[in-house]
Amino acid sequence: MEKVTLLIMLFDLLLGLGLLWLAWQLLESRNLFKAVVLFVAFGLLMALAWVRLDAPDVALAEAAIGAGLTGALLMAALAKLPSRDKSEPLADEKGHWLLRLALLLVAAGLGYVVHSLPESAPGLSAEIANNLASSGVNNPVTAVLLNFRGYDTLLELMVLMLALLGVWSLGIERSTREEPVGPVLTTLVQFLTPLLILVAAYLLWAGADAPGGAFQAGAVLAAAMVLLLLAGWPLQGLLTGVALRLMLVAGPATFVALAGLTLLDAQLLAYPPQHAGKLILLLEVAATLSIAVTLAALFLGYRPRTNKEPG
Amino acid sequence: MNTALLYSLVGIGLFSLGLYALIVHAHLLRKILAINVMGSGVFLLLIALAKRTATPLPDAVPHAMVITGIVVTVAATALALTLMVRVAMENHRAELSDQSQE
Missing domain, CATH: 1.10.287 (Helix Hairpins)
Structure with missing residues (x-):
């Protein structure tokens, strides 16, 4: 031992x-x-x-978002930079001793504060354990995300939407030059896409009782879409206009509708316990779809045009 | 030294390294990477402190907040990267100029 x-x-x-x-x-x-x-x-x-x-x-x-999607986003942005920008000379670091000293002091101060915190702090874990039975799910993290602090998730979906609006309003079109895609990537994508969809569905369903949930499922689904985009599938041509917008707002709209209904009934996002499980599943399905499409659209980096729109 | 304290200190270290790089480097991609490292440090600190419960189960509220934080971070990073590409298109380099326009 x-x-x-x-x-x-x-x-x-x-x-x-x-x-x-x-x-x-x-x-x-x-x-x-x-x-x-x-x-x-x-x-x-x-x-x-x-x-x-x-x-x-x-x-x-x-693993799905921090490492996977952010990595893909960074690579895509790096590819769009002018080539001489990609290995920049590092800044002259002689004059930074004062900054280093100040940051060292900040780190030491923070370390001292953390060290002097009490050894044991239960936080809200007792309240969560006591109310878990009426939350509709068995995974405490899912219960916090979609029931106890559902407004966090509601606002988070709004933040995702705002980021996408920002990206779209910058109006950068990818160059039309399409690189040929090798057979290995094509075959790999054909095998991986169904598997990723299956994993996303599993994560979504398992989120009620085990680690998983809407965010992880949405990220895995977004990864599948990013792979399809990289392999040259014309997703941005298939998914445009009203269909795209409906999928983008599915999560936030369901959330807002439910928030309105619960506000009329009792309290913001306070579900009746006997229906909580079903309501959370509904919210998670809509949120998964919206998160996946929003993240894939963020990766695409520009607003897909319909055929009717002038280029 | 217990696990919570160890990972808290690593989180503080990551935050400080990221803050240093954010101040020192001019290239915008490196600044975006630095902000992401700082965020990871903050998340690590939050989750490490959530482990200080008497029961084997940690506090779930910081866990939920960090998951929300990770998704918000990737959205903010995507917006920042698009802004960086736009700056690089206008200025022919992915850096902000030090001189004011006046």
């Missing part, structure tokens, strides 16, 4: 040092492509840290 605890502590220490080292490498590497690849590796190590901290829901979200 002693030996196992020691090994786990050693693992934690190595993981912590590895995270700090990777962060330093990715922030200070001369080559930006290398920095982006290191960032993806950093995200995967973060997912491992979440598992060590008993946060499997966060680990799933980090």
Whole structure:
């Protein structure tokens, strides 16, 4: 038993040092492509840290979104930069000793504050455990996200929508030059897409009782769409106009409608316990669809035009 | 040293490294990476502090907040990257100029 605890502590220490080292490498590497690849590796190590901290829901979200989608977004943006911008000379670092000293003091102060916090702080875990039975689901994280603090998720869907509106209003069109796609990618996408859809459906369904839920499922579904886009499938041509907009607003609209109804009835997003399970499932299905389409549209980076619109 | 404290300190370290890179580097992609590393540090601190419960189950509220945070981060990153590409198109380099226009 002693030996196992020691090994786990050693693992934690190595993981912590590895995270700090990777962060330093990715922030200070001369080559930006290398920095982006290191960032993806950093995200995967973060997912491992979440598992060590008993946060499997966060680990799933980090692996799918933090490492996967953010990596794809960074790569796509890097490809659009002028080529001489991609390996920039690092800034002259001689004059930064005062800044380093100040930041060291900030870090030491924060460390002292964290060290002086009480050893045990239950937070709201007792309240969650007491009310879990009436929430409609068995996974406490899903209960917090969609029932106890449903307004967080409502506002988050709005933030996603705002980000997409911002991206669309910048009006950057991708160059029409299409790179030929190799047979390996095409075959891989044909195998992976059904599998990813299946995984997304499983995560969505399992979220009620086990790690998973709308965010993770939406991210996996978005990853499938990004793969299809990369493999040259004309998703942006198929999904335009009203159909696209309906899918984008499905999640927020369902949420707002339910918020209005519950506000008339009792309190904002306070569901009747006997229907809570079904309502949460409905919300999660709509949110998954909207999150997936919004993230894929963010990856695309411009507003897909319908055929009727002038280019 | 217990697990919660160890990961909290790593979170603080990541936040400080990210803040340093955010201030020092001029290239916008590196600034976006730096903000993402800072965010990871904050998330790590939140989740590590949520582990300080007496029961084996950690507090679920910070977990839900961090999941929301991760999704908001990717949306903000996508918007920031699009802005960066636009700046690079206008200025022919992905940096903001130091000189004011006046």
